[in-house]
Amino acid sequence: MATDVHRPVNHQVTEEPTAEASTAEEPKRDASKAEAPRPAQAVRVEGLTRSFDGRAVIDDLRLDVRAGEFVALLGRSGCGKSTLLRILAGLDRDIEGTVLVPRRKAVAFQAPRLMPWKKVWRNVLLGLPGKPARAVADQALGEVGLSHRTDAWPKTLSGGEAQRASLARALVREPDLLLLDEPFGALDALTRIKAQRLVGELWQRRGCAVLLVTHDVEEAVLLADRVLVMDEGVIAHEQAIDLDRPRDITDPRFAEIRGQLLERLGVDTAAEAA
Numbered sequence: 375m376a377t378d379v380h381r382p383v384n385h386q387v388t389e390e391p392t393a394e395a396s397t398a399e400e401p402k403r404d405a406s407k408a409e410a411p412r413p414a415q416a417v418r419v420e421g422l423t424r425s426f427d428g429r430a431v432i433d434d435l436r437l438d439v440r441a442g443e444f445v446a447l448l449g450r451s452g453c454g455k456s457t458l459l460r461i462l463a464g465l466d467r468d469i470e471g472t473v474l475v476p477r478r479k480a481v482a483f484q485a486p487r488l489m490p491w492k493k494v495w496r497n498v499l500l501g502l503p504g505k506p507a508r509a510v511a512d513q514a515l516g517e518v519g520l521s522h523r524t525d526a527w528p529k530t531l532s533g534g535e536a537q538r539a540s541l542a543r544a545l546v547r548e549p550d551l552l553l554l555d556e557p558f559g560a561l562d563a564l565t566r567i568k569a570q571r572l573v574g575e576l577w578q579r580r581g582c583a584v585l586l587v588t589h590d591v592e593e594a595v596l597l598a599d600r601v602l603v604m605d606e607g608v609i610a611h612e613q614a615i616d617l618d619r620p621r622d623i624t625d626p627r628f629a630e631i632r633g634q635l636l637e638r639l640g641v642d643t644a645a646e647a648a
């Protein structure tokens with residue numbers, strides 16, 4: 375059943391969030407006609423349910439993400455993380471509940487999904503409305519350190535480069551919400567560390583909200599303001615990460631938070647250390 379609840383929030387950010395921003399009043403049908411900005415919030419999800427063949431994978435889920443907040447989403451394989459991300463991206467509207475997201479949003483998946491018959495810069499502009507100038511792609515490719523590869527064919531890129539191109543494609547949309555589904559999952563360890571650092575820098579520069587789906591607890595603690603654990607169709611646990619940035623994985627508090635989250639995920643940390 376297609377629903378009419380997938381509407382954009384008004385993503386204008388005011389200097390001082392008004393009290394109205396935090397009230398759970400019924401959202402306006404057309405955000406562009408909303409009287410007051412609903413600042414401070416990038417995502418608002420309430421009572422979200424998504425079923426496949428009668429089985430609720432997402433079951434009355436609630437989620438709020440502040441504007442500019444970096445949130446990481448953990449959870450065992452098959453618990454519904456990608457399903458939730460696809461709903462937030464507007465790729466799956468067969469839902470019940472309320473889902474409010476910014477108009478400007480972008481998504482990057484584990485597979486970079488580049489069109490092999492288009493050069494890198496054309497891939498970056500793919501799907502953008504109007505006739506965007508090449509300079510738009512070049513600028514984004516510069517931001518992800520790919521200035522030297524703008525004219526390359528996708529098949530000549532390394533895995534890390536392809537993932538950077540995919541990030542550039544997300545950035546040209548100037549998103550207020552960046553959705554990342556295990557974007558580093560297929561990268562080797564060193565490339566992964568570089569890509570994580572890049573995402574952290576891009577987030578700080580752009581100031582957009584990020585929802586990063588990952589199975590890597592360390593990555594979540596390294597990057598996020600808040601880490602969520604999904605289980606049984608809901609956000610079963612959340613933890614604010616109040617460590618200074620840049621974060622130091624050798625910091626004992628880092629290890630402590632990591633251990634707590636692993637425990638939440640049902641990983642025996644004592645066995646892991648052994």
Ligand SMILES: Nc1ncnc2c1ncn2[C@@H]1O[C@H](COP(=O)(O)OP(=O)(O)O)[C@@H](O)[C@H]1O
Nearest residue numbers: 426427431449450451452453454455456457458
């Ligand atoms: N299009 C679909 N049709 C049927 N079942 C699906 C579909 N998409 C996802 N699922 C099921 O929903 C559950 C959650 O999947 P997914 O969101 O991909 O999990 P995760 O990303 O957490 O590993 C899985 O059991 C998966 O098989």
Ligand SMILES: [Mg+2]
Nearest residue numbers: 455456457555
């Ligand atoms: Mg997934």
